Amino acid sequence: MAKIVGTITTSHVPAIGGAIAKGLQSDPYWKPFFDGFPPVRDWLAKVKPDVVVLVYNDHGLNFFLDKMPTFAIGAAAEYRNADEGWGIPTVAPFRGDPELSWHIIESLVAEDFDLVTCQEMVVDHAFTLPMALCWPDQKWPVRTVPVVVNTVQAPLPSAKRCYKLGQALGRAIASWPKDERVVVMGTGGLSHQLDGERAGFINKDFDLKFMDSMVNDPAWATKYSTVELVELSGTQGVELLNWVVARGTLPEKVSKRQANYHIPISNTASGLMVLEPA
Amino acid sequence: MSLDKPYTDIPGTTIFDADKSREGYHLNQFCMSLMKAENRARFKANERAYLDEWPMSEEQKQAVMARDLNRCIALGGNIYFLAKIGATDGKSFQQMAGSMTGMTEDQYRDMMVKGGRSIEGNRKTGEKK
Ligand SMILES: [Fe+2]
Numbered sequence: 001m002a003k004i005v006g007t008i009t010t011s012h013v014p015a016i017g018g019a020i021a022k023g024l025q026s027d028p029y030w031k032p033f034f035d036g037f038p039p040v041r042d043w044l045a046k047v048k049p050d051v052v053v054l055v056y057n058d059h060g061l062n063f064f065l066d067k068m069p070t071f072a073i074g075a076a077a078e079y080r081n082a083d084e085g086w087g088i089p090t091v092a093p094f095r096g097d098p099e100l101s102w103h104i105i106e107s108l109v110a111e112d113f114d115l116v117t118c119q120e121m122v123v124d125h126a127f128t129l130p131m132a133l134c135w136p137d138q139k140w141p142v143r144t145v146p147v148v149v150n151t152v153q154a155p156l157p158s159a160k161r162c163y164k165l166g167q168a169l170g171r172a173i174a175s176w177p178k179d180e181r182v183v184v185m186g187t188g189g190l191s192h193q194l195d196g197e198r199a200g201f202i203n204k205d206f207d208l209k210f211m212d213s214m215v216n217d218p219a220w221a222t223k224y225s226t227v228e229l230v231e232l233s234g235t236q237g238v239e240l241l242n243w244v245v246a247r248g249t250l251p252e253k254v255s256k257r258q259a260n261y262h263i264p265i266s267n268t269a270s271g272l273m274v275l276e277p278a
Numbered sequence: 279m280s281l282d283k284p285y286t287d288i289p290g291t292t293i294f295d296a297d298k299s300r301e302g303y304h305l306n307q308f309c310m311s312l313m314k315a316e317n318r319a320r321f322k323a324n325e326r327a328y329l330d331e332w333p334m335s336e337e338q339k340q341a342v343m344a345r346d347l348n349r350c351i352a353l354g355g356n357i358y359f360l361a362k363i364g365a366t367d368g369k370s371f372q373q374m375a376g377s378m379t380g381m382t383e384d385q386y387r388d389m390m391v392k393g394g395r396s397i398e399g400n401r402k403t404g405e406k407k
Pocket of ligand 1: 012013059126188189236239
């Protein structure tokens with residue numbers, strides 16, 4: 001049977017792509033952020049995943065306001081990146097795993113999660129940059145399954161619903177009959193706000209409590225409404241819902257393998273965590 | 279009848295909800311068209327003519343030409359999509375975000391390096407009840 005060997009949760013700011021393209025990993029501004037990742041790569045070398053299930057929000061590349069699913073999942077053999085207009089290089093295509101995707105779809109729909117299924121899908125920076133941070137040579141050694149959560153157009157799914165989705169996703173992966181090792185990633189956040197007079201908003205206290213809850217109290221974020229999460233973490237900080245989904249795939253008890261937190265990258269408080277089932 | 283909006287009291291903050299999404303649909307669609315290099319070039323060559331290809335309100339077009347992002351947001355723009363205008367102008371996300379705060383670019387960058395804008399006084403309008 002398949003096994004979830006752990007989760008990686010991280011921020012996904014477009015500027016990271018610019019910094020990678022310009023080779024700024026050791027630049028004083030960027031170093032505290034990039035320094036979080038060598039331990040993640042060591043961990044990946046040890047756990048050797050076959051598949052990454054990556055939970056993120058799309059920013060208009062695949063889903064625009066014409067069609068905005070609350071939850072969607074890729075079921076393609078390949079996922080390509082495309083120009084989002086940032087002037088950062090696109091990355092090599094990712095291999096999909098349609099069989100696993102459809103297994104997850106069957107399993108989640110049976111648990112009353114009605115997902116939009118996508119046999120064609122392009123993936124944006126929220127998918128590609130975390131992958132590039134984990135595998136800087138961009139020769140992806142894993143197959144991938146993208147899971148997309150609407151964190152863009154209110155009403156957003158509640159943290160409670162996202163956590164339950166994660167739990168159901170965990171059960172779906174665990175019931176996959178192949179002996180494969182799966183890493184679940186969740187990308188976005190942490191606190192940031194890109195718009196309005198409150199732009200630049202950061203809430204370190206909240207972020208640190210949230211990161212602590214990822215280890216010790218996984219349902220903590222579910223006590224907040226999505227509007228309260230915006231109030232506490234910013235209009236875009238609410239992307240932390242993707243972390244909540246990822247966390248839901250792990251059992252109650254976990255051990256922390258790596259954590260990093262740094263303010264700022266661009267407008268954002270960056271967070272990074274690696275968790276394993278205890 | 280639309281729902282109550284208990285969330286309009288976070289200062290300097292707009293929740294991008296169904297009303298905003300409807301109002302800003304073509305504005306945001308125009309923004310997304312700038313993901314294509316040839317559209318960026320056409321927009322730069324003649325902004326007004328390019329904007330006139332979209333069924334946007336005159337106010338929305340004026341706000342785009344003035345690069346008034348707060349106004350764009352009030353008229354239904356979403357920053358994830360408005361950011362494509364900034365990218366077309368060669369501006370970073372930080373420059374765009376800063377432009378909405380009434381701060382200079384340097385002041386905004388300094389604020390971010392020092393830990394960002396605090397939640398103190400920035401959580402609810404009329405915070406002290
Ligand atoms: Fe994002």
